[in-house]
Amino acid sequence: MPNVPHGNGHRKVNEAIVRAIQAQIRRGELKPGDRLPPERRLAAMFDASRSSVREALRVLELSGLVHSRHGEGNFVAETLPGGAALTLVDYLERQRTSLLDLSEARKMFEPALASLAAGRATREDLEELRRAAEEEGTQLRAGHTQAAFRADRAFHHAVAAATGNQTLVTLHSYLSDLVGGGRREALENDVRRAQSALDHRRLYLAIARCDGAAARATMLRHLENVERILMDAVLGYQRAAALLPGAPPSRARPASPRRRSRRRTGSP
Structure with a gap:
């Protein structure tokens, strides 16, 4: 697995890790049921922090491409999802709210x-x-x-x-x-x-x-x-999910995570 380039503008390290693992699955270099390297080794391979690796693995797991077995590690899913990206995008938006x-x-x-x-x-x-x-x-x-x-x-x-x-x-x-x-x-x-x-x-x-x-x-x-x-x-999860197959076009979001104010309707 190649190192992830740093300083590439808007794309964060965890997004690049998602893209790289996704590409390996798509090319057949990682097959259904294959065990991914441990977090520490992935961090060294990608020249990334372990927290960035965890975030990438979580996105892949939520999307259905990877699943985790307690005490054993992370594995490529036996059955790869089709339209899971759309479900993941909706889930992440609900999670944000x-x-x-x-x-x-x-x-x-x-x-x-x-x-x-x-x-x-x-x-x-x-x-x-x-x-x-x-x-x-x-x-x-x-x-x-x-x-x-x-x-x-x-x-x-x-x-x-x-x-x-x-x-x-x-x-x-x-x-x-x-x-x-x-x-x-x-x-x-x-x-x-x-x-x-x-x-x-x-x-x-x-x-x-x-x-x-x-x-x-x-x-x-x-x-x-x-x-x-x-x-x-x-x-970060939303940006990484947008890289997955079947994801809808990304929608522009306000810079601040604050919710918009709710105005009263009717007479005061």
């Missing part, structure tokens, strides 16, 4: 939790926050994404618990269940790896010094960073 809805809800809810936690956190609460933040940093540095994901979730749960309001904790737990996939996606992003532990450390310090305004602002900035990373990932 869903993520925006979820992000909007989080930005309304979680900064308020952080502000309350700053005024109510006990020593035990602060210790739980500190422990979760340190654990996330340790696991991210070690490259253990699943363990970092659990520590990330534990940190946000500890913020909710520090409010001392069980109803808010219950609501946050429900919201956190919806966040799960996006949180994993964000933690696999190289930039997010560097930023996540720093954001959580700053938030812990704001809560520890009882600064509600700083805690609210820090949580909001953190969630805005996550939203940008997730929208970049989804848009």
Whole structure:
């Protein structure tokens, strides 16, 4: 497999990986049932990061060209899809809208939790926050994404618990269940790896010094960073999906992922 050229304008590395693997399947160099090389080897072959390889493999899996077997690796599908690209494009657009809805809800809810936690956190609460933040940093540095994901979730749960309001904790737990996939996606992003532990450390310090305004602002900035990373990932998947056979012509999208405002109709 050839190296992916860098610095080629709008096309990202993961899109080029999708195109290269797709071409090998089309030419018969990779046959149905063939096992793809491991992620680490693919990253070396394409001179790419492992996160870029994961994103490319996910696009190929969602499109039906590749499937993953737990503990065994990634394989070319036994039956290659025909019009799967159109289904994938529709799925990704729904995913984009869903993520925006979820992000909007989080930005309304979680900064308020952080502000309350700053005024109510006990020593035990602060210790739980500190422990979760340190654990996330340790696991991210070690490259253990699943363990970092659990520590990330534990940190946000500890913020909710520090409010001392069980109803808010219950609501946050429900919201956190919806966040799960996006949180994993964000933690696999190289930039997010560097930023996540720093954001959580700053938030812990704001809560520890009882600064509600700083805690609210820090949580909001953190969630805005996550939203940008997730929208970049989804848009990358959409661009890569457009390379697959049967994909409809790409439609121009607004530069910002923000939803358009909804106007009221009728008399005020």
